[in-house]
Amino acid sequence: DSGVTQTPKHLITATGQRVTLRCSPRSGDLSVYWYQQSLDQGLQFLIQYYNGEERAKGNILERFSAQQFPDLHSELNLSSLELGDSALYFCASQGFRSGANVLTFGAGSRLTVL
Amino acid sequence: GDSVTQMEGPVTLSEEAFLTINCTYTATGYPSLFWYVQYPGEGLQLLLKATKADDKGSNKGFEATYRKETTSFHLEKGSVQVSDSAVYFCALRSGGTSYGKLTFGQGTILTVHP
Numbered sequence: 001d002s003g004v005t006q007t008p009k010h011l012i013t014a015t016g017q018r019v020t021l022r023c024s025p026r027s028g029d030l031s032v033y034w035y036q037q038s039l040d041q042g043l044q045f046l047i048q049y050y051n052g053e054e055r056a057k058g059n060i061l062e063r064f065s066a067q068q069f070p071d072l073h074s075e076l077n078l079s080s081l082e083l084g085d086s087a088l089y090f091c092a093s094q095g096f097r098s099g100a101n102v103l104t105f106g107a108g109s110r111l112t113v114l
Numbered sequence: 115g116d117s118v119t120q121m122e123g124p125v126t127l128s129e130e131a132f133l134t135i136n137c138t139y140t141a142t143g144y145p146s147l148f149w150y151v152q153y154p155g156e157g158l159q160l161l162l163k164a165t166k167a168d169d170k171g172s173n174k175g176f177e178a179t180y181r182k183e184t185t186s187f188h189l190e191k192g193s194v195q196v197s198d199s200a201v202y203f204c205a206l207r208s209g210g211t212s213y214g215k216l217t218f219g220q221g222t223i224l225t226v227h228p
Contacts, residue, residue: 002157033215043203043218056215090157094213101213105150105157 025093137204
């Protein structure tokens, strides 16, 4: 167990629908990153939050949005889903421990759009 | 922009064989370089890292040396085991900071047979 919890582990839905993926970071970590892993695009950075504020944006579609709440958990909202949105979505949290900044990944949420 | 290129996979080896997975990068400034490993059904785990030129990262028998002159960070292991079967990702973080997004290569699938 990495300490980063992602739910749900698996999700199957239809085109046009909306889903929410949830991430609980490691205790004490203020920074959360979202990544999308697909067969054709590899691992793509979507967005980063630090202590509730958006810090960096990557290849995130306008149909996608995210936020980080006061308790530091984060949610990634995917709307108007398309077949191409089927992928593994990873959350990672970052914090300072043992003298280094450590990035820890969750096990991912696998989204299948039918 | 930043990019990472890994050798095409999959790579199939017999146990105790020598492993090399090539990784080259393009980045501005002096990036930090990483190798991550992903076992089936799990998130990415940091395998090793190097933060400046000529640094050698090592862990669990794996090694990689940061070569600025050839912009490379090749992963090597002298004797692979079946348990090393996984997907390996090379990644960089640019800007010389210890925070910020990682840019990943496309991943290399390694299968080790007994």
